[in-house]
Amino acid sequence: MTLDVLDELTLARLGRIEVWVSLYWDEPYNTAGEFTLEVRPTEENLSLLREGRWLRRSDSDVPMRICHRSNENTDSNLVVTGFPGTWIFTKRACTSIVKNENAEAAMRRLVSSMQPWPKLELGAAVGFDTTYTAQTSGGSIMDYLMTIGAACDLGFQVRLSGKNDQKKLLFEVYRPTADPNNRFSTKWGNLQQAAWAFGDSDYANVAIVQGAGEGDARATVTVGLTEATGADRRELYVDARDVQPDEKKGEDKSVEMTLFNNKGGKVEYTRVTDSEKFDQLASAIMAQQNVPDIFKYEWMAFPAQVLKDMYQPVDDIVNFDDPLWADVKTAADKFVMGGKHYVAPISFTVGTLMMYDQDVIDAEGLDDPYELYQNNEWNWDNWYDMMSEFVSNAPADVERFGINGWFQTQVIQQTGKTMVNYDGEKFTNNINDPDIERAEDLLYQVGKNNLVNGNWLGNAKQALKDGNLLFYCMGTWAMTGNNGPSDADTWRVVPVPSDPNTDEKYMTSDMTAYMWVRGSTAKEAVKCWYECCRMANTDETYKENGKEKFLNANPNWTEDMYQVIVDCSSSEYNQVFDYGYGISSTMSDDNANEDGNCVTRKLYEYTNKADDNGKQFSWTELRESYSATVDAELKTINDAVVAFNKKNS
Numbered sequence: 001m002t003l004d005v006l007d008e009l010t011l012a013r014l015g016r017i018e019v020w021v022s023l024y025w026d027e028p029y030n031t032a033g034e035f036t037l038e039v040r041p042t043e044e045n046l047s048l049l050r051e052g053r054w055l056r057r058s059d060s061d062v063p064m065r066i067c068h069r070s071n072e073n074t075d076s077n078l079v080v081t082g083f084p085g086t087w088i089f090t091k092r093a094c095t096s097i098v099k100n101e102n103a104e105a106a107m108r109r110l111v112s113s114m115q116p117w118p119k120l121e122l123g124a125a126v127g128f129d130t131t132y133t134a135q136t137s138g139g140s141i142m143d144y145l146m147t148i149g150a151a152c153d154l155g156f157q158v159r160l161s162g163k164n165d166q167k168k169l170l171f172e173v174y175r176p177t178a179d180p181n182n183r184f185s186t187k188w189g190n191l192q193q194a195a196w197a198f199g200d201s202d203y204a205n206v207a208i209v210q211g212a213g214e215g216d217a218r219a220t221v222t223v224g225l226t227e228a229t230g231a232d233r234r235e236l237y238v239d240a241r242d243v244q245p246d247e248k249k250g251e252d253k254s255v256e257m258t259l260f261n262n263k264g265g266k267v268e269y270t271r272v273t274d275s276e277k278f279d280q281l282a283s284a285i286m287a288q289q290n291v292p293d294i295f296k297y298e299w300m301a302f303p304a305q306v307l308k309d310m311y312q313p314v315d316d317i318v319n320f321d322d323p324l325w326a327d328v329k330t331a332a333d334k335f336v337m338g339g340k341h342y343v344a345p346i347s348f349t350v351g352t353l354m355m356y357d358q359d360v361i362d363a364e365g366l367d368d369p370y371e372l373y374q375n376n377e378w379n380w381d382n383w384y385d386m387m388s389e390f391v392s393n394a395p396a397d398v399e400r401f402g403i404n405g406w407f408q409t410q411v412i413q414q415t416g417k418t419m420v421n422y423d424g425e426k427f428t429n430n431i432n433d434p435d436i437e438r439a440e441d442l443l444y445q446v447g448k449n450n451l452v453n454g455n456w457l458g459n460a461k462q463a464l465k466d467g468n469l470l471f472y473c474m475g476t477w478a479m480t481g482n483n484g485p486s487d488a489d490t491w492r493v494v495p496v497p498s499d500p501n502t503d504e505k506y507m508t509s510d511m512t513a514y515m516w517v518r519g520s521t522a523k524e525a526v527k528c529w530y531e532c533c534r535m536a537n538t539d540e541t542y543k544e545n546g547k548e549k550f551l552n553a554n555p556n557w558t559e560d561m562y563q564v565i566v567d568c569s570s571s572e573y574n575q576v577f578d579y580g581y582g583i584s585s586t587m588s589d590d591n592a593n594e595d596g597n598c599v600t601r602k603l604y605e606y607t608n609k610a611d612d613n614g615k616q617f618s619w620t621e622l623r624e625s626y627s628a629t630v631d632a633e634l635k636t637i638n639d640a641v642v643a644f645n646k647k648n649s
Contacts, residue, residue: 006054009118011167015048027062030149033084035064041078049080051200061160085158088117089141093208093237099135100456103152104128104173111171118230123170134596139237151596204236255536285519293520297513299581302335306342307640311515313340317527324534327571336424338645344530345513347537350568354471355460355479358490369494383497387451390470402451405473409604410496410508412439418578419603429630431623440619443608459483485556493561495568507568509575587633
């Protein structure tokens with residue numbers, strides 16, 4: 001076996017390596033992969049093995065890019081390291097949303113839509129029928145590919161093809177029949193002493209920055225050497241949702257940040273990927289190095305991460321009997337472990353709204369959903385009847401649907417019930433609750449009667465464009481900004497319809513809340529930040545300013561439409577949280593399950609839609625399929641609760 005060294009741009013062979021001290025070569029399936037080559041530091045080797053060039057093994061068509069070289073080992077040998085051709089995708093960033101899309105098609109679409117790279121083309125499509133049913137957005141192209149590949153058991157590679165000036169790099173999606181990893185080593189150097197090193201693997205010159213907003217409505221800016229192209233262009237994705245604007249430059253700073261700065265506070269952010277956040281937090285806590293003070297509440301934070309001692313109670317810095325916290329005390333009481341609060345709720349916003357076109361409603365002679373909502377008559381019965389009538393009245397050559405989007409969980413939680421209950425001491429299985437069964441039976445009928453458009457429609461503009469969909473249900477990010485109504489549109493919004501069997505108001509909540517990280521000693525600073533956040537969300541002047549900013553940014557939203565958001569986020573509504581999303585990987589983590597759906601999500605959604613095999617489950621079937629799993633997962637978490645309480649008593 002020999003190693004060819006290829007030119008970075010033309011892929012022409014520049015030389016050959018036939019003798020080395022050691023070689024480690026890892027061709028990945030759907031991860032990053034790497035290689036390490038150790039050779040004697042001859043003049044030829046030093047000249048030939050330079051950053052940016054490609055290595056190709058004589059028995060493989062997967063090239064590796066040289067990204068780093070050094071003589072940092074005890075033998076003063078030349079050590080060259082790098083990554084497979086998929087390294088290219090770490091230098092291209094993307095803001096697209098991928099959900100409910102053929103996995104292979106999505107991966108090829110992402111690669112084809114990125115800024116070009118020299119000699120890189122799409123290889124032949126295989127035609128895998130696997131669907132990526134989870135959602136991912138924002139990051140490098142490599143982040144997307146690894147996420148989709150892991151969820152759908154698909155590999156991806158960049159393969160060298162052709163000869164002479166016809167050489168090219170082909171991106172391909174595949175499933176191997178054998179282990180692609182090969183490792184060779186006769187001797188490994190001890191990398192301890194620094195001498196010299198050159199590398200460009202971490203270099204970037206273009207940043208694609210996403211700031212405030214959600215989904216396609218997030219503010220997006222491209223900065224840096226934007227004129228750079230080809231191999232000279234190295235892109236980096238920056239998630240700047242929490243990064244505050246520069247007040248000195250006249251940019252609009254958040255209210256809470258302004259209040260905090262005025263009190264002498266300063267915030268430093270640590271950026272991590274969504275898939276790595278908990279692992280990196282745990283590592284920081286264990287090492288007691290670079291421990292952050294606060295962490296945003298996430299599904300898995302409670303109870304799973306609390307039981308792993310990753311957070312400390314907030315009772316020493318938050319008095320939930322104080323008027324400042326009165327509106328969120330009920331929610332805070334839902335996140336108690338061992339008699340202590342672990343979550344400091346800041347604010348709530350409606351998780352989803354139903355958007356519709358008033359012109360379509362009027363043309364079909366249907367009752368106005370907004371008027372029904374105003375009269376406290378907007379419920380499951382009216383919703384179902386309207387969708388049924390709309391679909392049944394479709395012209396012979398037109399396919400109509402009643403609804404698209406994310407609504408199943410919200411419909412079920414209008415009962416006020418969740419799949420997992422918690423009384424402050426024990427988590428219990430609630431899937432046998434008769435109210436949940438009623439809601440699941442309704443969703444089954446909605447799916448069975450073809451009222452649901454099961455395709456992923458990325459935003460309201462796409463969903464409502466042709467008048468053949470009655471309701472689009474999604475977060476406000478999909479209905480605002482570029483996704484919102486145009487001047488001529490007559491769109492309106494209402495909440496998810498209520499359960500006709502209850503007079504209580506429930507809302508599946510999107511909660512902004514913070515955890516106090518274990519190991520943080522910045523007690524007074526954290527307390528101050530929490531209070532600034534609460535003031536920003538309770539002071540009437542600040543709230544009115546927030547309304548003005550929203551309506552200025554969305555001029556075709558009416559005040560009535562905005563008021564729906566305000567109403568649903570108010571204390572009139574009981575905020576609903578399901579602990580099932582915080583129990584374990586099996587119960588709570590979509591990406592940890594082979595089909596991209598955790599058990600809790602399946603319980604909420606699978607009576608309404610077909611699985612990957614085209615099977616739509618009745619609630620009886622679904623409940624029986626997962627009851628034992630839920631019981632087992634809850635036993636494990638309850639055992640952890642007992643141990644936690646004993647340790648902290």
